[in-house]
Amino acid sequence: MTLSRLACLLLAAAPLALSAPARAQAQGQPQGQASPAPGRTLRVAPHADLRTLDPVFASIVITRMHGLMIYETLFAWDSKLRPHPQMVESFSTSEDGLTWSFRLREGLRFHDGQPVTARDVIASLKRWMGRDTVGGKLAEYTAALEASDDRGFSLKLKRPTGMVPFALGSAVGQIPAIMRESDAATDPMKPVTDTIGSGPFRFNRAEWRSGARVVYDRNAxxxxxxxxxxxxxxxxxxxxxxxxxVIMPDPATAAAALQTGEIDIWEQPGQDLIPVIGRSREVRVERYSSLPNQAMLRPNHLYPPFNDPRARLALAYATDQADFLAAGFGDERWWKRCGSYFVCGGPNGTEAGAAGYAKPDLDTARRLLAESGYKGETLVLTSSYDIAHIGRMAEVAGEALRKIGMNVDVQFADWGTVTTRQANRGPVDQGGWNLFVTTASGATMQSPITNIGTNMACARAWAGWPCDEEAERLRNAVAEARDEAGRMAATEALHRRLAEMQPYRVLGQYDQPYARRANISGVLEAPVMVFWNIEKR
Incomplete structure (x- = not known):
């Protein structure tokens, strides 16, 4: 699309952004209701609508952003992904490394006034360990979680691992949010619908309008x-x-709203619109993460043909990363090819074992697909244009896989429906799926411990449910390595196994900037965008 065409789209969208009555109606704001002063209200266009409120149930980014607004974790990662105490006041480790003792900060309270206790922590951690990649790995080492008093508790291990603070501060996948015991003790396979945390913001349920806006108030x-x-x-x-x-699925409308001051931040502007909005003296385009994000094509390992590693490897030989990245992110300055499951340029960015399919080889892909036993059955690729780059890459996937003989049906829906469907373990005729395209933050994918897609722990793995005992053994070796050399050797061995087993097809990596008005400052470098520390002048 040309810049002149984009400019026309922005002009066409501008009246939508400037119409206050239309905005109030779209957001569900009652006529005449007073709002906080504009200087103390930050308006943000997020990348997707919020549908799932439980950050321990869902690993999608918008739910994680929501979770970090209203909940806290025991530890928290800094901008370099190093863990620091957050809800924890102090902690210690026994000489044998098997017992970790923790004490909560004094004065922690949930939004309903109840104090945060060790019982809340233990129930929350047990629920998280049953849901999350990082939590599941920590659970493998855990012998017991025990409370000593209202603020003290201990984690007892079966064998030593140094990942405890890093895991308890995880900001990827399903985060270890500390909930009330009554919420955390519910069925982990069902999302919690109450939104009572202890964090710096309170969720304003009364003003929540699905598809229009989500509101958070400062927790005084x-x-x-x-x-x-x-x-x-x-x-x-x-x-x-x-x-x-403010939910704005149309990029041209969001761009116009940012330029006119209707919104203060656009969390994930489309790369094709960055040259336009970047020309405004009132707009700044910046990064809030130093690690690039990763794009992936995820197959469902439970059903043919992708229960056979040859069919999954066919995906790698059939696809050219550049086709996906150009469609999703436009200008090549925003993306690069990368064969590493753990992000090129990151601390674990090996590409060991991936050289063979760095370039497409359609004949090899067709051979592998035939060897897997595929007979032309319809394969459902579920996707959404709510996140435009994901929808565009799904179209590319459909075209690429048809070239090797796959009968691919690309089905589009809203993003909430797509993510709900991803959790369905049934076959296609029972609402299941075969493939989807998605993206994940560099912070999530850069480590064998946190990478949700390379968890091959069968039923405890992320959507797609890959299962490989050898990969899990090698992932344990990374967690238990005693020095940097041992950790890197274990990571390379793991990566070679993953390149054979293909839990997903790496589609490369990209930088996702955000855009803000010039009067906004204090946006922190973090795995996802957070809204404390921000000032609006």
């Missing part, structure tokens, strides 16, 4: 840590009265 009772903010760590000082997520 919250006590931040005394340290400076750094990533998700340190003092979560809220400098706003209110944050509103």
């Amino acid at each position: 009772d919250y006590r931040p840590r005394a340290e400076p903010a750094d990533g998700l760590a340190g003092g979560r000082v809220v400098k706003l009265d209110r944050v509103e997520w």
Whole structure:
């Protein structure tokens, strides 16, 4: 699309952004209702609508962003992904490394006024361990979780691992959010619908309008840590009265709204619109993460043909990363090819074993597909244009796989429906799926411990449910390595196994900037965008 065409789209969308009565109606705001002063209200266009409220149930980014607004974790990662105490006041480790003892900060309270206790922590951690990749790995080492008093608890291990603070501060996948015991003790296979956390914001359920807006109010009772903010760590000082997520699925409308000041931040602007919005003196385009994100094509390992590793390897030989990345992210300055499951340029960015399919080989792909026993059955690729780059890459996937003889049906729906369907373990005729395209943050994918897609722990794995005992043995070796050399050797061995087993097809990596008005400052470098520390002048 040409810049002149984009400019026309923005002009056409501008009246939508400027119409206050239409905006109030779209957002479900009652006529005449007073709002907080504009200078103390931050309006953000997020990348997707919020449908699932439980950040321990769902691993999708918008739910994680929501979770970090209203919940806290025991530890938190700084901008370099190093863990620091957050809800924890102090901790210690026994000489044999098998017992970790923790004490909560004094004065922690849930939004309903109840104190946060060790019982809440234990129930929350047990639920998280049953849902998340990182939590599941920590569960393998855990012998017991025990409370010593209202603020003290211990984690007893079967064998030593140094990943405990890193895991308890995880900001990827399903986060270890500390909930009330009554919420956390519910069925982990069903999402919690109450939204009572202890974090710096409160969820304003009364003003939540699905498809239009999500509202958060400052938690006046919250006590931040005394340290400076750094990533998700340190003092979560809220400098706003209110944050509103204004749902704007149309990129041209969001771009116009940012330029006119209708919104203050556009969390994930489309790369094709960045040259246009970047020309405005009132707009700044920046990055909030130093690691690039990863794109992937995820197969369902439960059903043919992708229960056979040859069919999954066919995906790698059939696809050219550049085709996907150009369709999804436009200008090549925003993306690069990369064969690493653990992000090129990151601390674990090996490409061991991936050289063979760095370039497409359709004949090899067809041979592998035939050897897997595929007979032309319809394969459902579920996707959404709510996140435009994902929808565009899904179209590319359909075209590429048809060239090797796959009968692919690309089915589009809203993103909430797509993510709900991803959790369905049934066959296609019972609402299941065969493939989807998605993206994940570099913070999530850069480590064998946190990478949700390379967890091959069968039923405990992420959607797609890959299962490989050898890959899991090698992942354990990474977690238990005693030094850097041992960790890197174990990571390379793991990567070679993954290149054979193909839990998903890596589609490359890309940078996702955000855009803000010039009067907004204090956006932190973090795995996802957070809204404490931000000021609006």
